[in-house]
Amino acid sequence: MLNTICIPTRTRPRVIYVGTFRFPEEDAAAARVLGIGKALRDLGCEVVFGGGEERERPEDLQADGAFRYQGFSYCSQNDVRNRPLPPVQRFLRYLRAGSNTLRWLRGQDTSDVAAIITYHGLTGFVRRLQAFAAERRIPLIHDITEWPDPSQLVGGQFGIVRWDETTVRTILYSRSANIIAISSYLEEYYRRKKCRVIRIPPLVDLSDPKWPSGHRKIRKNDRLQLIYAGSPGKKDLLGNVFRGIAMLKKTGIEIALDLLGPSPTEVADCLGADRHLVGTLGSLITYHGRIPQPNVPRMLAEADFSVVLRPDARYAHAGFPTKLVESLSAGLPILTNATSNITEYVRDGNEGFILRGCSPEDFVEGIGRVLGTPRERWAAMKGQARLRAGECFDYRNYIEPLSAFFDNVAPTVMPLASASYAR
Numbered sequence: 001m002l003n004t005i006c007i008p009t010r011t012r013p014r015v016i017y018v019g020t021f022r023f024p025e026e027d028a029a030a031a032r033v034l035g036i037g038k039a040l041r042d043l044g045c046e047v048v049f050g051g052g053e054e055r056e057r058p059e060d061l062q063a064d065g066a067f068r069y070q071g072f073s074y075c076s077q078n079d080v081r082n083r084p085l086p087p088v089q090r091f092l093r094y095l096r097a098g099s100n101t102l103r104w105l106r107g108q109d110t111s112d113v114a115a116i117i118t119y120h121g122l123t124g125f126v127r128r129l130q131a132f133a134a135e136r137r138i139p140l141i142h143d144i145t146e147w148p149d150p151s152q153l154v155g156g157q158f159g160i161v162r163w164d165e166t167t168v169r170t171i172l173y174s175r176s177a178n179i180i181a182i183s184s185y186l187e188e189y190y191r192r193k194k195c196r197v198i199r200i201p202p203l204v205d206l207s208d209p210k211w212p213s214g215h216r217k218i219r220k221n222d223r224l225q226l227i228y229a230g231s232p233g234k235k236d237l238l239g240n241v242f243r244g245i246a247m248l249k250k251t252g253i254e255i256a257l258d259l260l261g262p263s264p265t266e267v268a269d270c271l272g273a274d275r276h277l278v279g280t281l282g283s284l285i286t287y288h289g290r291i292p293q294p295n296v297p298r299m300l301a302e303a304d305f306s307v308v309l310r311p312d313a314r315y316a317h318a319g320f321p322t323k324l325v326e327s328l329s330a331g332l333p334i335l336t337n338a339t340s341n342i343t344e345y346v347r348d349g350n351e352g353f354i355l356r357g358c359s360p361e362d363f364v365e366g367i368g369r370v371l372g373t374p375r376e377r378w379a380a381m382k383g384q385a386r387l388r389a390g391e392c393f394d395y396r397n398y399i400e401p402l403s404a405f406f407d408n409v410a411p412t413v414m415p416l417a418s419a420s421y422a423r
Contacts, residue, residue, distance in 0.1 A: 012044055012045060012046045012112075013044070013045050013046070013112060013113070013114035014045065014046045014047070014048060014112050014113045014114060015037075015040050015045045015046070015047045015048070015113070015114055015115050015116075015117060016047075016048050016049075016050060016105070016108075016110075016113055016115075016116045016117070017033050017036075017037060017047060017048070017049045017050070017116075017117045017118075017119070018049075018050040018051070018077070018101050018105070018116065018117070018118050018119070018129075019033075019051070019052065019101075019117075019118045019119030019120050019121055019143070020052050020079070020080050020119060020120045020121060021033050021049075021051045021052065021053075021119050022051055022052060022053035022080060023049045023051035023053055023069070023074050023076070024049075024057070024060070024069035024070070024072075024074065025292075025293040025294070026053055026293075028202070028230070028322035029119055029120075029145070030051065031202065031203075031204070031293075031322065032119075032143075032145065032182075032202050032203065032322070033049065033051075033117075033119055033143070034069075034070070034072070034205075035202065035203025035204060035205065035395040036117075036143070036180070036200060036203060036395070036398075036402075037049065037072055038070075038203075038205055038395045039203070039395045039396070039398045039399045039402050040402060041071070041072075042395075042396070042399050043399060043402060043403055043406070045114060047072055048072070048073050048074065048075070049072055049073070049074035049075075050074070050075050050076075050077050050101055050104055050105070051074065051076060051077065051080075052076075052077055052078070052079040052080030052101075053076045053077075053078070053080065054076060054078045054080075055076050055078065056074065056075070056076045057069075060074075075104060077100040077101045077104060078100055079097060079098055079099070079100050079101050097121070097122045097124060097125050098121055098122065098124065098125025098126075098128070098129070099125075101125070101129075102125070102128055102129065102132065105129075105132060106132070110136050110138060113136075113138050114138075114139070114406070115138065115139040115140070115141055115178075115406065115409060116129070116133055116138055116139070116140050116141070117140075117141045117142075117143055117180070118140065118141070118142055118143065119143045119145070120143070120144070120145070120146075121168070122164050122168065123164045123167050123168050123172065126142075126168055126172045126173075127172060130172065130175060130176055133176075133411070134411070137411045138411060139178055139409040139410060139411050140176045140178065141176070141178040141179070141180060141409060142173045142176055142178065142179055142180070143180040144169075144173060144179060144180065144181055144182065144186050144190075145182040145319060145320070146182075146315060146318055146319045147165075147169060147185075147186065147314060147315055147318035147319070148165060148315050149313060149314060149315045150162045151234070152233075152234040152235075152315065153165060173190070173195075174190060174193035174194075174195055176195075177194070177195045177196060177410065178195065178196050178409045178410070179195045179196065179197045179198075180197075180198055180199075180200055180405075181197055181198070181199050181200075182199070182200065182201060182202070182318075182319060182320045183199070183201075183317065183318055183319060183320050183340045183341055184199060184340075184341050185314075185317045185318045185340065186199075186318050187199040196405065196408055196409060196410075198401060198402065198405040200398055200401075200402075201320055201325065201341070201345070201392065201393060202320060202322040202325040202393065203325075203393055203394070203395040203398065204325060204326070204329045204389065204393050204394060204395065205394065205395055206329060206389065206390055206394045210294045210295075210297050210298075211297050211329050211330060212297060212298060212301040212330055212331055223254050223255060223256050224255050224256065224304055224305070224367070224370060224371065225256045225258065225302075225303045225304045225305075226241075226255060226256065226257045226258070226303060226304065226305055226306065226307050226335070227257070227258040227259075227260065227299070227300060227302075227303035227305075227306050227307070227332070228241065228257065228258070228259055228260070228261075228262070228306065228307055228308070228323075229260035229261060229291075229296055229299070229300060229306070229323060229326065229327075230260070230261050230322070230323050231261050231262065231266075232262060232266065232270055235310060235315065235316070235319070235321075236308055236309060236310060236321075236323075237270075237309040237310060237311060237358050238262065238267060238270045238309075239267070239270035239271040239272065239274065240309050240358060240359060240360045240363060241257065241307055241309060241360075241363060242257075242267065242270070242271055242274070242277050242278070242281065242285075243271070243274060243277065243360035243363075244360040244361075244363030244364045244367070245257060245281060245284060245285075246277050246280065246281060247360055247361075247364050248364055248367060249281065249284070253367070253371070254284055255284065255367060256284050256285075256286070257284060257285050257286070257307075258286045258288060258299070258303060259285065259286065259287050259288060260288050260289075260290075260291045260296060260299060261288075261289070261290055261291070262287070263287065263289065264278050264287060296326065296330075297326065297329065297330040298330075300326065300327055300330035300332045301330045301331055301332060303332060304378060305332065305333050305334060305335050305352065305353075305370065305378075306323065306324075306327035306332050306333075306334045306335070307334065307335045307336070307363075308321050308323050308324060308334065308335075308336045309336065309337055309355070309358040309363065310336075310337065310339045310358060311339075311358050312339065312357075312358070316339040316340060317339055317340050318340070319340060320340045320341060320342075321336070321340070321342075324336060324342065324345070324346070325389065325393045327352075327385070328345070328346075328351055328352075328385040328386065328388055328389040328392075328393065329386070329389040329393060330385075330386075331382045331383065331385050331386035331389075332382065332385055333351055333352040333353075333378070333381040333382060333384070333385045334346060334351070334352035334353075334385070335352060335353050335355060335363075335366050335367075335370070336352060336353075336354065336355065337354065337355040337356070337357055337358045337362065338354055342354070344392075345388060345392050345393075346388075347388075349373075349381075350381065350384050350388075351381065351384050351385045351388045352381070352385070353366050353369055353370060
């Protein structure tokens with residue numbers, strides 16, 4: 001394993017994972033890098049995380065002064081903005097993005113480092129990181145999980161962030177030539193760029209006690225209970241779920257929805273001109289607020305189905321919903337439409353129902369299919385969801401593919417003109 005990289009025999013090879021994730025439990029990105037880290041650890045690597053979160057958690061402090069979570073050392077870099085900033089400060093922070101991480105890396109002995117993996121990053125950070133890796137002859141691997149549309153970025157089509165995102169994705173990532181892609185859309189794009197690519201969806205560790213090992217019995221006489229966990233942002237069409245529930249209510253069909261995360265204000269923003277629906281659905285909607293991540297799987301398992309709708313857009317095909325992985329891992333089938341590689345993992349009528357589209361009408365049609373399915377079948381689907389998660393998303397399935405990928409990664413080579421970025 002890792003036989004193309006010269007590693008001193010005195011120690012296990014180290015892999016340093018840096019980027020815009022908030023380790024260990026603050027966002028979906030943290031869950032992703034942790035899953036890949038566990039696969040690498042089982043390969044014999046020591047994985048160290050340098051995430052963008054503001055500070056380490058006090059409960060992770062060890063007797064030797066290091067911070068560890070589930071056996072992984074981590075050092076918080078405070079490179080990801082955690083609160084709104086005035087425009088000038090926001091721009092200055094944009095210019096300095098990744099500086100703390102680079103300073104931390106320069107201060108380390110990297111003689112035993114087999115690779116650096118970076119989860120996203122802006123142009124300045126990626127250029128300097130590539131130059132640093134080239135200077136020290138360390139393979140640099142980019143973990144890529146999204147390709148935002150201009151409408152999702154500050155400044156839109158003609159903003160500096162759009163320019164930055166385009167430069168990073170079309171030029172800089174392919175320069176390193178080593179890519180971990182979350183979807184076939186990204187996999188195929190970077191293969192066309194002649195990169196070494198491995199496709200890895202969001203991963204979980206199903207031996208973690210937070211994941212329910214069984215499934216709840218289906219209730220016999222009460223209404224269908226849906227659940228949505230996470231933040232819709234500009235990705236999920238949560239507003240269309242509300243519109244669909246309102247349409248069903250008018251016909252006398254009441255569907256309950258638990259929300260883990262979104263507030264009424266956030267939902268109103270998703271609804272736009274239909275924001276009045278927030279107040280008309282009454283007891284059908286339960287707002288739980290932000291839930292500690294370890295508690296989410298148990299709450300998922302108590303529902304009948306989860307729901308995620310996304311449009312037929314580039315960002316939806318380039319990314320992949322972590323919410324789907326969490327749902328199946330909790331033994332909860334899902335209602336969703338076909339974007340990204342979803343239909344590879346969710347078989348219609350088995351691990352969930354694939355809706356014909358993402359509109360409120362498509363949601364209503366899907367609910368009709370659910371209600372027309374015997375409740376005993378819902379219980380069977382819970383078991384199938386859990387089994388499918390074990391087959392497709394448990395990190396152990398990716399140990400050998402990662403081994404083969406690492407056997408072929410190569411040190412980053414940069415143009416001489418970029419050498420100054422390493423300093």
